[in-house]
Amino acid sequence: MGVVALVLAGLPTPAQAQAAAASAERPRVVASFSILADMAREVGGDAVEVSSLVGPGGDAHVYEPTPAAVRQLAAAQLVVVNGLRFEGWIDRLVAASGYRGPVLVATTGIRPRMVYGAPDPHAWHDPANARVYIENLRVALGRLVPAQAAAIDARAAHYLQRLDAQDQRLRALLAQVPAEQRRAITSHDAFGYLAAAYGIRLASVQGWTTAAEPSAADLARLMRQMKAEQTRALFLENTGNPRMMQRVAQDTGAVIGGTLYADALSPPGTAADSYLKLLNHNLTTLIAAWQPPVARTP
Incomplete structure (x- = not known):
């Protein structure tokens, strides 16, 4: 046969x-x-x-x-x-x-x-x-x-x-960003090791688990910190609910700089479908948000 x-x-x-x-x-x-x-x-x-x-x-x-x-x-x-x-x-x-x-x-x-x-x-x-x-x-x-x-x-x-x-x-790419500009807000406290390894200052809306929602007091504290430190970049996470971060952006005038991958890869064939691609995506997304905007020619 x-x-x-x-x-x-x-x-x-x-x-x-x-x-x-x-x-x-x-x-x-x-x-x-x-x-x-x-x-x-x-x-x-x-x-x-x-x-x-x-x-x-x-x-x-x-x-x-x-x-x-x-x-x-x-x-x-x-x-x-x-x-x-x-x-x-x-x-x-x-x-x-x-x-x-x-x-x-x-x-x-x-x-x-x-x-x-x-x-x-x-x-x-x-x-x-x-x-x-x-x-x-x-x-x-x-x-x-x-x-x-x-x-x-x-x-x-x-x-x-x-x-x-x-x-x-x-590290060579990140060295082009002044240390005082390396500030951002993420959905939950999943990137502390990344921040410590690469000299980045990150704050978060939630703690290290996504199981509990932040309180109104937590959000108010975060917004005061953002204002004091002039933090303008917010980042969503691939497994999180975007509504909370969208609210923070609306209330503070900050800009959502993209999506970071914290606890899970992306589907096969996409931006962060391996550990090495995840690490690359997260850092290059942060770096891109810290770069000055390109002036448009008239």
């Missing part, structure tokens, strides 16, 4: 069957959210099959596990989580799934930034911390697939080279 006949009969072609067999043989790695999943794919390559519980555009702060997530976790050979209290739902989900395999806490070895008496979980926004994530993934994936350990090591090394090159390029 030819390939066309196989397709018409609803049967897999030899190539499809081979691909399915190869996929079935690869250990399943389940990451808690899209940014971790991307890092795991970069390091693991074709040695593992990676999926995420919270996909691109999803908000892990308010995620509600589903029966499909329980089944996904039950079939995993490795679970990767951020830690630092980012996934408040993960322990319940692991218990419900009956998963008994290894759980990699990707932030192991990172000294967290403390906010409101709790660790800020958004550590990936500092490239120095991302290096720790990558190293932890390298070790865990090498243990999961020992026969592929050398290839995993090589992919991790190449990934780190790309990260370092991008970090240097972004």
Whole structure:
């Protein structure tokens, strides 16, 4: 029977069957959210099959596990989580799934930034911390697939080279912006590590979680701070509600400078569909908002 006949009969072609067999043989790695999943794919390559519980555009702060997530976790050979209290739902989900395999806490070895008496979980926004994530993934994936350990090591090394090159390029761009101009307002306090790494002053309407709305007093305090510091740039976040920031812009006369990606990647084929693209998008969007407007010729 030819390939066309196989397709018409609803049967897999030899190539499809081979691909399915190869996929079935690869250990399943389940990451808690899209940014971790991307890092795991970069390091693991074709040695593992990676999926995420919270996909691109999803908000892990308010995620509600589903029966499909329980089944996904039950079939995993490795679970990767951020830690630092980012996934408040993960322990319940692991218990419900009956998963008994290894759980990699990707932030192991990172000294967290403390906010409101709790660790800020958004550590990936500092490239120095991302290096720790990558190293932890390298070790865990090498243990999961020992026969592929050398290839995993090589992919991790190449990934780190790309990260370092991008970090240097972004620092060179940012150096063109005077330090006193590097001020902005974001929806919630997810970019503290980014600000500390790159010498940026950021304030936020919400705390580090999106689960609670800010009070009227919080908004009033923020608007006073914006006026005192002459902060004119506001930024939306891809998983947030834009109405709150639009209100702040209307009440203060500030300008919305674009959308930043905090806790999730964008859909495949778009501006921030990988960790490296997310980092690049966030910083170049900030830098563009701080540049003086180009004078129009009459």
